Amino acid sequence: xxxxxxxxxxxxxxxxxxxxxxxxxxxxxxxxxxxxxxxxxxxxxxxxxxxxxxxxxxxxxxxxxxxxxxxxxxxxxxxxxxxxxxxxxxxxxxxxxxxxxxxxxxxxxxxxxxxxxxxxxxxxxxxxxxxxxxxxxxxxxxxxxxxxxxxxxxxxxxxxxxxxxxxxxxxxxxxxxxxxxxxxxxxxxxxxxxxxxxxxxxxxxxxxxxxxxxxxxxxxxxxxxxxxxxxxxxxxxxxxxxxxxxxxxxxxxxxxxxxxxxxxxxxxxxxxxxxxxxxxxxxxxxxxxxxxxxxxxxxxxxxxxxxxxxxxxxxxxxxxxxxxxxxxxxxxxxxxxxxxx
Amino acid sequence: xxxxxxxxxxxxxxxxxxxxxxxxxxxxxxxxxxxxxxxxxxxxxxxxxxxxxxxxxxxxxxxxxxxxxxxxxxxxxxxxxxxxxxxxxxxxxxxxxxxxxxxxxxxxxxxxxxxxxxxxxxxxxxxxxxxxxxxxxxxxxxxxxxxxxxxxxxxxxxxxxxxxxxxxxxxxxxxxxxxxxxxxxxxxxxxxxxxxxxxxxxxxxxxxxxxxxxxxxxxxxxxxxxxxxxxxxxxxxxxxxxxxxxxxxxxxxxxxxxxxxxxxxxxxxxxxxxxxxxxxxxxxxxxxxxxx
Numbered sequence: 001x002x003x004x005x006x007x008x009x010x011x012x013x014x015x016x017x018x019x020x021x022x023x024x025x026x027x028x029x030x031x032x033x034x035x036x037x038x039x040x041x042x043x044x045x046x047x048x049x050x051x052x053x054x055x056x057x058x059x060x061x062x063x064x065x066x067x068x069x070x071x072x073x074x075x076x077x078x079x080x081x082x083x084x085x086x087x088x089x090x091x092x093x094x095x096x097x098x099x100x101x102x103x104x105x106x107x108x109x110x111x112x113x114x115x116x117x118x119x120x121x122x123x124x125x126x127x128x129x130x131x132x133x134x135x136x137x138x139x140x141x142x143x144x145x146x147x148x149x150x151x152x153x154x155x156x157x158x159x160x161x162x163x164x165x166x167x168x169x170x171x172x173x174x175x176x177x178x179x180x181x182x183x184x185x186x187x188x189x190x191x192x193x194x195x196x197x198x199x200x201x202x203x204x205x206x207x208x209x210x211x212x213x214x215x216x217x218x219x220x221x222x223x224x225x226x227x228x229x230x231x232x233x234x235x236x237x238x239x240x241x242x243x244x245x246x247x248x249x250x251x252x253x254x255x256x257x258x259x260x261x262x263x264x265x266x267x268x269x270x271x272x273x274x275x276x277x278x279x280x281x282x283x284x285x286x287x288x289x290x291x292x293x294x295x296x297x298x299x300x301x302x303x304x305x306x307x308x309x310x311x312x313x314x315x316x317x318x319x320x321x322x323x324x325x326x327x328x329x330x331x332x333x334x335x336x337x338x339x340x341x
Numbered sequence: 342x343x344x345x346x347x348x349x350x351x352x353x354x355x356x357x358x359x360x361x362x363x364x365x366x367x368x369x370x371x372x373x374x375x376x377x378x379x380x381x382x383x384x385x386x387x388x389x390x391x392x393x394x395x396x397x398x399x400x401x402x403x404x405x406x407x408x409x410x411x412x413x414x415x416x417x418x419x420x421x422x423x424x425x426x427x428x429x430x431x432x433x434x435x436x437x438x439x440x441x442x443x444x445x446x447x448x449x450x451x452x453x454x455x456x457x458x459x460x461x462x463x464x465x466x467x468x469x470x471x472x473x474x475x476x477x478x479x480x481x482x483x484x485x486x487x488x489x490x491x492x493x494x495x496x497x498x499x500x501x502x503x504x505x506x507x508x509x510x511x512x513x514x515x516x517x518x519x520x521x522x523x524x525x526x527x528x529x530x531x532x533x534x535x536x537x538x539x540x541x542x543x544x545x546x547x548x549x550x551x552x553x554x555x556x557x558x559x560x561x562x563x564x565x566x567x568x569x570x571x572x573x574x575x576x577x578x579x580x581x582x583x584x585x586x587x588x589x590x591x592x593x594x595x596x597x598x599x600x601x602x603x604x605x606x607x608x609x610x611x612x613x614x615x616x617x618x619x620x621x622x623x624x625x626x627x628x629x630x631x632x633x
Contacts, residue, residue, distance in 0.1 A: 071435065121617055123434055124376040128568055129617050132610040135565070143603040253561075257442055264439050293454050300447035304440045308428045311436035 030182065037174045045170040046242075051282040052174075052181040053238045058262040058274030059188050060231020065260070066268030067192060068224035069204030070118050074130035075259040077137035078107045078229040080251030082236025084141065087154045087246055096160035100237035104230045111229025115222035134253045141248035153247025157240045167241070177238055184234060185275075191227065192271065200224050204269070232259075261303060267313030276314055343477040348598045349591060354483035355552070356590020357490035361545040362567035363574070363582040364494065365538035370576055371514035372534030375426055376438060379445035380542065381564020385557065386448055387413040387543035388463055388550035389456050395464070402464055410543045418539030422532055445560065452557035460554035466547065486548045493544060494583050497537070501579070510534060562606070566593075569613045575623025584624070 033052075037045040061075045085103035090096055117129040141148045148154070159167045160176070167173040191197055199220045202210035211217045240246055258281060266277025281299075288295050310317045362384050369375050377383070390412040394405030425444060429437045467485040471478050501507035512520040513530035521527045545563075553559055570589050574581025589609050597605040616623065 071438065117614070117618055121621055124438060125572075125617055125621065127376075127378075127438065128565075128572070129614055131565070132613050136607055136610050139604060139607050257446070261439070261443070268435075293450070296450040297447055297454065300443040300450065303443035304425060304447070307432065307436040307440040307443070308425075311432040 033178055033182075034175075037171060042170050045174050047282065047286060049170070049174045049177045049238075049242055051278055052177045053235050053242060054259065054262065054282055055275045055278040056181055056184050056238070057232050057235035057259050058266070058278045059185065060228040060235070061259055062228075062263045062268060062270075062274040063188065063191065063200065063231070064224050064228030065263055066270065066273065067197065067204060068200040068221065068228075070115075070221060070224055071123065071127045071260075072114075072130045072225070072228065073127050073253065073256045073260060074114060074134045074137075075228070075232045076251045076253065076255035077134040078111065078232030079236035079239060079255070079259075080137055080141060080246075080248075081107050081110060082233030083240045083246050083251065084148060084154070084236075085233075086237040087157050087240040088147070090158050090160075090240065091154065091156075096237075096241065097162075100234065103237045104233040107233025107236075108226045108230040111226040111232075112222050114229065115225030118221050118225060119218055131253060131256075134251075134256050138248050138252045141251065148248070151248060153245060155245045157244045157246070159241040159244065173242065177242070180234070180238060184231065188231075189271065196220070196223065201269075265303060265306065265313055267315035270313070270315050273313055273315050280314070343475070344598070346475070346477040347479065348594045350477075350479060350487070351483050352591035352594035353587055354487040354490075354590070355549070355594070356570075356587035357487050357494075357583075358545045358549045358586075359563075359566050359570050359590055360583045360586025361490055361493065361541045361548075362563060363570035363586045364497065364579050365541035365545075366567050366571045367576060367579065367582045368514075368534045368541075369538045370571075372510070372531045373422075373426060373430075374434075376441070377538075378438060378441040378564065379448060379560075380567050381560030381562070382445045382448035382452075383413075383417050383539065383542040383560075384545045384549070384563045384567070385555075385560035386417065386452060387546035388555035389452050389461075390543075391547065392456070392461055392463070392555060406466075406547060409547070410540065413543035413546070414536050414539045416539075417542060418536040419532070421539070422535040426535075445564070449557050449560060456555075456557070458557065460556040463550035463555045465551040482551065489548065490544075493541070494579070497541075498579060506530075506533065566609060569609045572613060573616050573624055578623075581623055 037048055040048075057075055057079055060078075061072060064070050064072050082100075082103035085106055086096065086099045089099035089102060114130065114133055118126050121129065142151050144150075145152075159173060161167065165172060165176075167176045192200070199210065199215045202213070202215055203217055203220050203224070207217055210220075236251075239250070243250075262277035262281045263274045264277070265280055266275065267273030284299075285295050288298070291298060306313065306317075310320065312319075362380055365383075366377060366380050369377055387409050391405045391409035394400040394408040395402065398405075398408070400408060421444075425440055426437065429440055465482060467482045470481050472481060472484070473479070499507075501511055509520070509525045510530045510533055512523070512525055513527045514534070517527050520530070549563070550559075566589055567586075570585035571582050572585070573588060574583065574585030589612070592608055592612070593605060596608045
């Protein structure tokens with residue numbers, strides 16, 4: 001547990017309190033998620049399922065971007081690969097339980113391949129390579145009509161049924177999404193807590209130092225891409241049965257940007273960040289219906305303001321506020337990093 | 342052969358316009374290490390400023406163009422620098438990238454909300470006639486676009502190389518600290534780079550909008566193409582960005598005519614990936630040395 005970094009030191013100070021609170025908060029959270037759709041209209045349940053689905057995609061990107069520091073603008077194309085794979089296979093009669101893992105595996109492999117540019121280029125170069133990949137995917141999905149149905153897309157996608165548990169209606173489908181969401185969140189928690197997770201963070205903070213400490217940065221970069229992409233694929237595998245209709249523009253670059261903004265707005269590199277970010281992006285427009293077409297403008301302006309004042313996202317804002325109000329030990333100013341230089 | 346010449350010329354003409362946007366991109370990158378993901382929207386928007394001048398303020402066309410240029414320089418140059426880029430600099434690279442992406446959404450949605458989603462006709466700057474040269478039909482508009490763009494690039498190069506201010510700007514781009522020690526007002530030079538970028542984007546907008554019509558979504562492709570042109574030519578050179586723009590314009594038109602229209606947009610993307618992987622410094626670029 002002796003990894004360096006201020007977030008760990010903070011956890012050490014509050015460790016005892018947090019450790020006692022975590023299971024309680026976790027149970028409350030899960031209970032809230034179970035209770036959320038009860039007594040709601042069909043549409044609300046649909047939106048909530050959509051939120052959970054996008055949370056999975058954003059969680060994956062958060063691993064690539066927030067933990068490993070590799071900017072990727074291709075998450076929507078992985079959702080697309082997962083969605084089209086699942087859709088084509090389930091339309092052919094293959095059960096979801098086989099089709100979805102196939103889509104996820106395909107995304108893992110393609111993500112590995114897309115990780116290779118990340119070994120050579122960083123930052124904005126990588127952003128544009130992944131952007132180009134996303135646009136290429138869109139072109140293929142639109143032009144190869146024999147496979148993808150072109151711009152008409154694929155419709156009448158079946159929803160999975162597991163013996164007595166049929167997800168044809170929205171409420172059971174929400175619980176199905178919730179189960180997948182909780183499982184993937186638990187897995188992600190394991191990944192970021194594992195030695196890999198620490199290696200990812202090492203890569204983000206200082207690649208050279210990480211390498212000198214024996215981290216195989218090549219392998220870790222590729223892994224960050226592959227796992228992040230696989231999560232995108234899983235989200236796609238849920239979108240197919242959720243919407244029951246897919247078409248290329250649902251997986252265009254603008255959608256990647258949307259997922260990226262979810263991660264950044266919530267708080268990149270924080271476990272709950274993408275889930276909060278997805279809530280802001282998916283749920284908030286429903287509350288802000290009265291702003292009509294101006295919603296995206298307000299949102300974009302808010303993101304710019306957030307980047308100016310608090311680049312760590314909404315969770316960062318919350319943390320800053322709570323730091324201001326909760327008393328804690330002050331570190332001696334002359335011992336702080338930077339005071340010495 | 343005649344068809345080939347026609348395709349080549351219209352490719353060069355659009356390519357020269359791409360090059361204007363790419364050069365602006367390069368200048369801003371050099372001056373402030375800012376990658377502007379909203380560059381495409383910077384090219385989309387000035388056309389709407391002109392339309393506002395024509396339709397709402399009832400200006401004559403030439404005045405509307407001047408008005409559009411000035412508004413573009415103030416909004417996309419000065420305000421972009423002061424309101425978006427400057428407060429963000431201490432936060433590092435990623436927040437700035439994200440902010441320019443958000444800015445592109447803001448500008449796009451703004452144009453859509455305030456001017457409508459339909460493509461607006463944009464007054465042509467040049468006569469819509471054609472010339473017949475050796476059997477090829479040459480559009481005067483294409484020819485003039487090419488000539489004007491190249492003239493602007495030549496003028497800009499002369500400005501950067503021959504004038505005091507231009508050389509100061511170059512010094513700031515190459516080594517801001519030393520430039521500052523030598524008495525260059527680096528902040529002002531960086532600001533000039535942003536203003537020049539806005540002016541170039543406005544010019545590209547005025548030249549390309551008569552062809553593509555003024556539409557809120559124009560920036561999506563334009564921004565990508567400008568960036569690809571900048572990358573292909575090397576991120577740190579004006580003549581590289583020019584060559585990159587021309588290359589992309591020509592290749593794009595040649596593919597569309599002779600190979601495939603469906604995958605026309607794919608070629609520059611494949612080129613981009615290939616260049617980034619094999620020659621990240623660009624075809625004409627000089628390796629800056631990997632910064633670590």
